Amino acid sequence: MASNFSIKHQPGFTAIAATCFIVLYLPIFVLVIYAFNAASSTSEWGGFSLKWFQSAYQNTQVIDATLRSFQIGAIAAVLSTIFATMAALATTRTASYPGLTFKYAAINQPLMVPEIVTGVALLIFFSRIKIFTGYSGIGYLVAAHTAFCIPFAYLPIRARLENMDLTLERAAADLYATPWKTFRRITLPLLWPGILAGLMLAFVISLDDVVITEFVKSGGQDTLPTYMLGQIRRGITPEINAISTAFLLLSVAIVTLFFFVSRKRD
Amino acid sequence: MATAEEVAKAAERRDVRDRWLLSAPALLVILFAATGPLLIVLVYSFLTPGAYGDVKWQFSGNAWTSVFLERDIFDDTLSLAAAHVTIFWRSIKLAVVTTLATLALGFPTAYFMATRSEKTRDLWLFLITIPFWTNLLIRTFAVLQIIRNEGIVNTILLKLGIVSAPVQILYTDTAILIGMAYVYLPLMVLPIYASMEKLDFRLVEAGYDLYATRFKVLRKIIFPLVKPGVIAGSILVFIPALGAYVTPSVLGGGKNMMLSNLIELQFGQGRNWPLGSALSITVMIIVMVALLAYVRNAGKSGVRHG
Numbered sequence: 001m002a003s004n005f006s007i008k009h010q011p012g013f014t015a016i017a018a019t020c021f022i023v024l025y026l027p028i029f030v031l032v033i034y035a036f037n038a039a040s041s042t043s044e045w046g047g048f049s050l051k052w053f054q055s056a057y058q059n060t061q062v063i064d065a066t067l068r069s070f071q072i073g074a075i076a077a078v079l080s081t082i083f084a085t086m087a088a089l090a091t092t093r094t095a096s097y098p099g100l101t102f103k104y105a106a107i108n109q110p111l112m113v114p115e116i117v118t119g120v121a122l123l124i125f126f127s128r129i130k131i132f133t134g135y136s137g138i139g140y141l142v143a144a145h146t147a148f149c150i151p152f153a154y155l156p157i158r159a160r161l162e163n164m165d166l167t168l169e170r171a172a173a174d175l176y177a178t179p180w181k182t183f184r185r186i187t188l189p190l191l192w193p194g195i196l197a198g199l200m201l202a203f204v205i206s207l208d209d210v211v212i213t214e215f216v217k218s219g220g221q222d223t224l225p226t227y228m229l230g231q232i233r234r235g236i237t238p239e240i241n242a243i244s245t246a247f248l249l250l251s252v253a254i255v256t257l258f259f260f261v262s263r264k265r266d
Numbered sequence: 267m268a269t270a271e272e273v274a275k276a277a278e279r280r281d282v283r284d285r286w287l288l289s290a291p292a293l294l295v296i297l298f299a300a301t302g303p304l305l306i307v308l309v310y311s312f313l314t315p316g317a318y319g320d321v322k323w324q325f326s327g328n329a330w331t332s333v334f335l336e337r338d339i340f341d342d343t344l345s346l347a348a349a350h351v352t353i354f355w356r357s358i359k360l361a362v363v364t365t366l367a368t369l370a371l372g373f374p375t376a377y378f379m380a381t382r383s384e385k386t387r388d389l390w391l392f393l394i395t396i397p398f399w400t401n402l403l404i405r406t407f408a409v410l411q412i413i414r415n416e417g418i419v420n421t422i423l424l425k426l427g428i429v430s431a432p433v434q435i436l437y438t439d440t441a442i443l444i445g446m447a448y449v450y451l452p453l454m455v456l457p458i459y460a461s462m463e464k465l466d467f468r469l470v471e472a473g474y475d476l477y478a479t480r481f482k483v484l485r486k487i488i489f490p491l492v493k494p495g496v497i498a499g500s501i502l503v504f505i506p507a508l509g510a511y512v513t514p515s516v517l518g519g520g521k522n523m524m525l526s527n528l529i530e531l532q533f534g535q536g537r538n539w540p541l542g543s544a545l546s547i548t549v550m551i552i553v554m555v556a557l558l559a560y561v562r563n564a565g566k567s568g569v570r571h572g
Contacts, residue, residue, distance in 0.1 A: 007471050008381040010374070010484055017378030020371050024397050024451065027408035030418055034411065043416035083292040090288035097282045103289050110300045114509025114553060116526040117546045121303035123533060124310055124543070127320070147299035150292050208401045211511045211526075215533075225403050232407055232516055241411075244404045255399045259392055 032248065035241035042238055052242035062243060065227040069207055072138065072223060076145035077153070077203035083146070084153035084202075085195055089187075092161040110148040118148070119215030126216060136218045144216050145206045152205045153198035156262055160194025197262040200254050207251075304550070311543035319537045329540035333548055350528070357525040358552070360439065361507035364446040365454075365500050371447070372454035372499060377488070379455075380462035391459070398452035406516045409445045410436065413517075437519035445513040450506065454499040461495025501560045505553050525549055 035053070039046025056062050084107075091103050110118065126140045168190070172182040188195075210225045217226060224247065231240055311329050313321040331337070334354075336347040379390040397405060412418050415432035423429045435441050465488065473483040489496070511526035518524065523531075525545065532542030 005474075007467060007474055010377060010480060013374035013377050016371060016374035020375040020451065020455075021393060023448070024394075027412045027448070028397070028400070028405070031404070031408040031411055041416075042411055043414070043421075079295075083295060087289040087292035090285040094281075094285065097285065099282075099286065103293065106293050106296055106301065107289075109296060112505070112553070112557060113300075113304065114505060114526075114549055116509040116511050116529055117304070117307070117550055118300060119511075120529060120533065120542060120546045121307045122299065124539065125303035125306050128306075143295070143299040147295050150296060154292075204399050208399075208403075210403050214511075225401060228403055228407070229512065229515070232403075232410070236407075236410070240407065244401075244407060247401055247404060251400045252396060255396055256392075258399075259395065263388070 028248065031241055032245045034238055035245040037238050037241075040237065042236055042241065052238040053246070056239050056242045056246070059239070061222070061227060062224070062239075065222045065224045068138070068221065069223040069225070072141050072145055073203050073206040075142050076149050076206045077199050079142075079146045080149035080202045081153045081157075081195060081199040084150050084198055085157050085191070087150070088154055088157040088161050088194075092158055093164075093166055107154055108151050111151050115209075115211035118144075119212045122212065123215040130218075138221065140216050140218075141213060141221065141223075144212050145209065148209070148212060149202035149205050153202040156197035156201065157191065157194040160191055160197075164190055193261050197258055200258045200261070204251060204254050204258075307543045307546055311540055311547055313540050315538045315540050317537075319533070319539060321539050326540065329538070329544040332541055333544050353523050353525060353528050354548075356439065356522070357508055360443055360446065360524065361504050361510075363443060364450060364507045365503045367443070367447040368451050368454035368503050369496065369500060372451055373458055373496070375451075376455050376458035376462050376492075376495075379459050380465065387463075394452050394455050394459070398456065402449050403512050403516070405449050406445050406513050409441075409448050410516055413441060413444060436517065437521055439518075439522055441517040442510075442514050442522060442524070445517040446507050446510055449513060450503045453502040453506070457498040457502060458492060458495040461492040461498075465491055497560055497563055501556060504556055508552060509549055 034042050034045075036048050036050065037044075037046055038049035038051065087103070087107055091100060091107075094100075122140075122144050126144075129140075130136050164187075168186050169182050172186050173179075177185065208225065209223075210229055213223050214226050214229065217223070222230070224243070228240060228243060231237075310321055312325055312327065314324040314326040314328070316322050331344065332347060332350075334347055334350060335344045336350075337344055375394075379387060379394070382390060410417075413435040414420070415434065415436065419435070420429075420432040423433065435444070469487055469491070470483055473487045478486065509526055510524060511530070514522065514524040514527055518527075520527070529542050529545045529549070532538045532545065536542070
């Protein structure tokens with residue numbers, strides 16, 4: 001039937017795509033549903049209940065790990081976004097100059113190395129520093145998270161900058177604005193959506209990290225993901241489902257926000 | 267007096283200097299907490315293991331020989347370290363199969379997304395982005411609950427009478443494969459979609475006008491045009507899959523070791539930091555080879571749109 005011929009059709013592709021979307025969401029739905037299970041098993045349904053959320057909330061280890069995750073995530077996200085913004089300003093809207101390619105490679109380097117290798121490297125390096133300085137606080141985790149968040153924060157900021165031309169900045173300079181004033185009044189407001197997107201991305205990436213944290217943390221420095229990994233290895237209770245559900249909600253909220261911020265290009 | 271040319275040169279120099287100063291904090295943090303320590307790993311791989319972990323500062327090539335070989339404790343002969351070879355082989359195999367599986371599923375999905383109307387495209391993109399930014403551990407945990415013996419998959423199979431006893435999926439290589447394909451699928455879809463979105467369907471139409479079949483259009487027109495996206499997606503899946511730690515730890519149950527577990531072991535009970543370091547560098551080398559192949563391939567496929 002020539003009249004029905006669609007050039008975009010490929011046999012079976014829609015079915016595969018539909019399967020993919022279902023398969024992507026089904027396990028997450030099941031996980032969320034069992035968070036509300038009154039029974040203490042994760043396979044039989046015992047009625048609706050919020051008791052696992054309550055028990056997670058009363059678990060001091062969970063609260064402790066959550067607060068630590070937020071603390072590390074917030075500091076690492078702010079620091080990496082500031083550094084990434086500066087680096088993005090230094091690597092865009094310019095003719096090529098000596099070292100530019102090196103900078104690109106260096107900034108993206110954390111993306112190129114499997115996390116396990118970075119984790120091991122940091123374990124070795126930081127254990128040396130720990131012996132040397134005697135300091136074993138949260139600073140190591142913050143440093144590690146800041147480092148691997150920089151390439152993620154850098155991405156949207158750089159993308160935003162590349163879509164901004166220099167006309168307005170030049171006009172400001174012509175009107176005797178100091179470089180700082182030009183940055184404050186012109187560049188920063190225009191760049192703001194990119195910075196916000198970078199900040200959120202960095203926060204989510206930091207919050208999600210398991211591997212590097214697992215290798216860098218000292219005793220009693222569990223973040224929420226490493227605490228959960230420990231629990232899952234020991235055996236599962238619906239409490240993990242409840243924690244996961246809360247975590248998921250937060251991620252979805254941040255992603256939604258990110259999506260709207262970064263979609264508002266022009 | 268300086269000439270105009272000299273003034274311009276000085277301004278340029280100042281600009282480059284300022285740009286270095288601006289990027290210095292980011293570069294220093296990465297040097298301190300990402301790139302720099304990798305060099306220490308390289309040094310450690312040539313040292314002697316300490317009795318309680320860590321190292322003795324004494325040169326030794328043993329760690330490197332024992333990556334693939336093992337020394338017989340009685341007659342000192344070297345033979346292939348079967349355990350290590352098995353783990354390397356399993357890791358590479360699982361990473362490759364994961365990449366192929368995500369490609370087989372991700373390519374049609376990206377195509378489907380890119381052929382929707384402009385308005386709904388954003389919605390599909392959003393749906394693929396959510397799992398992408400959702401905690402990997404949580405998604406792995408979700409898979410674990412589905413494929414357990416008491417999980418929904420086995421419950422349905424039992425109820426339908428397809429099997430009489432639950433199929434043991436969890437704690438097998440299949441479980442790791444399912445888990446990795448599940449968690450890395452968005453990493454494959456997103457770059458392919460990015461290429462696919464720019465696809466010029468007039469070229470597809472031209473293909474049909476010239477009596478190409480659907481399969482031929484797919485193979486000769488669509489695939490070559492989105493190849494950069496396919497390669498990018500494959501690299502994005504292959505690298506984390508090769509070094510995967512969370513998925514094999516949770517779904518493999520400790521029995522089916524992958525490279526990451528083997529490395530972790532050397533820093534834990536194994537107390538052989540030099541071997542752990544040598545293994546880490548080996549993983550890095552495999553990744554670098556894959557990346558180089560990618561860069562060369564991406565450079566070669568000079569197909570342009572329009």
